[in-house]
Amino acid sequence: MTIFALSSGPGLSGVAIIRISGPESALVLKNITGKELPKPRVATLRKINNINTSGLIDEGIILWFPGPESYTGEDMAEIHVHGGKAVILAVQKEISKIENCRLAEPGEFTKLAFQNGKINLLKAESIADLISAETEIQRLQATKVMQGKSSNKFNELREKLLKLLSFVEAKIDFPDEDLPEENLKKLKIESSDVLKEINKILSDQRVGEIIREGFKIAIIGPTNAGKSSLINNLSNREVAIVSEIAGTTRDVVETHLNIDGYPVIISDTAGIRDSKDEIEKKGIKLSLKKAENADLKLVVVDAKSVDLSGFLTDLLKNDALLVINKSDLIKKKLDPEIIKFNHVLISLKENLNLDVLISKIKEKLKNKFISEDDILITRERHRQHLVQCSNHLKNFLDKNDKKDFDKAAEDLRLATRHLGMIVGKVDVEEILGSIFNDFCIGK
Numbered sequence: 231m232t233i234f235a236l237s238s239g240p241g242l243s244g245v246a247i248i249r250i251s252g253p254e255s256a257l258v259l260k261n262i263t264g265k266e267l268p269k270p271r272v273a274t275l276r277k278i279n280n281i282n283t284s285g286l287i288d289e290g291i292i293l294w295f296p297g298p299e300s301y302t303g304e305d306m307a308e309i310h311v312h313g314g315k316a317v318i319l320a321v322q323k324e325i326s327k328i329e330n331c332r333l334a335e336p337g338e339f340t341k342l343a344f345q346n347g348k349i350n351l352l353k354a355e356s357i358a359d360l361i362s363a364e365t366e367i368q369r370l371q372a373t374k375v376m377q378g379k380s381s382n383k384f385n386e387l388r389e390k391l392l393k394l395l396s397f398v399e400a401k402i403d404f405p406d407e408d409l410p411e412e413n414l415k416k417l418k419i420e421s422s423d424v425l426k427e428i429n430k431i432l433s434d435q436r437v438g439e440i441i442r443e444g445f446k447i448a449i450i451g452p453t454n455a456g457k458s459s460l461i462n463n464l465s466n467r468e469v470a471i472v473s474e475i476a477g478t479t480r481d482v483v484e485t486h487l488n489i490d491g492y493p494v495i496i497s498d499t500a501g502i503r504d505s506k507d508e509i510e511k512k513g514i515k516l517s518l519k520k521a522e523n524a525d526l527k528l529v530v531v532d533a534k535s536v537d538l539s540g541f542l543t544d545l546l547k548n549d550a551l552l553v554i555n556k557s558d559l560i561k562k563k564l565d566p567e568i569i570k571f572n573h574v575l576i577s578l579k580e581n582l583n584l585d586v587l588i589s590k591i592k593e594k595l596k597n598k599f600i601s602e603d604d605i606l607i608t609r610e611r612h613r614q615h616l617v618q619c620s621n622h623l624k625n626f627l628d629k630n631d632k633k634d635f636d637k638a639a640e641d642l643r644l645a646t647r648h649l650g651m652i653v654g655k656v657d658v659e660e661i662l663g664s665i666f667n668d669f670c671i672g673k
Contacts, residue, residue: 231252232250232254232255232330232331233251233252233333233334234250234322235248235249235334235338235339236249236318237339238313243313244312244313246311246313246314247308248308252331254330255294255305255306258328259307262278262321262325263278267294268293269294271293271294274291277289278311280324282327287320287324288312288320292307292309293308295308301339302339302342302346341354344654350378350654351653352375352384355375355609356373356608357372359371360372364488364493365492367599368441368442371438371441371442374606375606375608380605383431384649387427387649388655390420391424391646393420394421394424394642395646397417398417398638399639421623422627424623428623429620431607432607432613432616435598438606439607439608439613440525440598441606441608442608443495444486444495446495447497447526448497448517448523448528449497449498450521451531452531452542455531455555456532460553460578461496461497463584465496482498482520484496484497489591492592499517500517525594527545527550527551528551529545529550529551529553531553533555533556534560536564536565549594551572551574553576554576555577556577557577558580560575574587574590616648618644622641622642626638
């Protein structure tokens with residue numbers, strides 16, 4: 231089957247690129263131009279015609295990439311035409327007339343590249359990350375993964391485990407032959423070394439995932455403290471409705487920001503109070519959940535009535551900044567019990583100390599994005615496989631002490647399998663589907 235799709239993204243543009251991959255790619259070019267194929271990888275100006283009537287659709291550039299020297303590993307072509315909607319639809323309609331040609335599914339070109347051995351799974355995911363990168367730090371991380379340092383590391387650890395597995399299986403195959411004590415000791419040391427390396431990678435404070443997904447900031451606190459005004463101020467636009475009526479915000483309102491190149495997701499949440507309104511109660515529940523999952527909590531309170539008892543004290547325990555709003559109304563010194571928390575006095579109405587608040591947020595951001603290791607975990611999928619690998623290696627080391635080689639071999643196999651699943655060394659169709667469905671059509 232031959233697939234085709236618009237690869238340059240929807241909308242009006244000077245140039246649109248229609249990508250084709252599969253055994254009929256050459257036939258598509260011949261039929262739509264009425265000429266023989268151009269030289270491989272040489273941009274060639276051709277008239278793009280209606281197949282049946284030879285009527286001119288557009289004039290553009292065509293490129294021919296014979297397999298396996300192409301992005302997908304198959305015969306592949308690109309048609310560069312003017313980016314008007316009518317032109318694109320007309321070209322795609324002509325391609326669909328050719329037998330065994332269909333529109334591509336999301337990520338199908340990159341999926342073919344992976345299946346044909348052109349790229350590994352980590353590189354495929356990094357391509358998706360590069361396309362969706364909104365900040366410089368996200369772009370840098372995606373290109374770092376594309377360069378292959380992470381996949382090389384995981385492959386290296388997998389190869390080490392495969393060698394250890396061969397030792398264990400040799401003992402199972404030849405039970406009458408005693409393995410030298412020196413070899414058994416070496417087996418334990420090397421498997422323990424792999425476990426230490428995996429645990430080191432896992433102790434990364436989730437930096438890679440935070441860079442990819444965005445640093446999550448939850449604005450939380452009691453009603454009418456100025457939470458919605460704060461998110462509007464930080465975003466420089468009206469993101470949330472501001473009202474003096476308590477309980478106006480009932481759902482979580484999110485906005486994406488770029489703060490000094492760092493990707494940030496700020497959430498305005500429902501004001502927390504005792505409420506009999508079922509909808510508001512659900513909003514409050516969502517607020518507390520959002521705060522629990524946030525990388526930083528901005529606990530906003532009203533300077534006139536600061537009460538840090540109950541839930542507010544709990545919120546301020548970890549990764550939190552106390553934001554005391556309406557500070558222009560304070561006429562006496564703050565309670566020492568309040569000052570002991572990491573706090574900042576602001577006034578949204580008078581625009582006071584907002585630069586101090588932003589500086590404190592930036593400080594938190596920079597500390598969270600620091601990583602000494604180049605091997606970054608960028609997806610929860612990678613982390614789960616590494617955790618499973620670590621668990622199986624621990625089990626292996628326990629059994630190794632008891633010389634229970636049959637069960638030990640199974641633990642090593644499972645540990646090796648989980649490392650392989652990160653880079654795509656095993657055939658797991660449902661995992662591939664979930665990964666490539668996140669791609670845009672045409673990639």
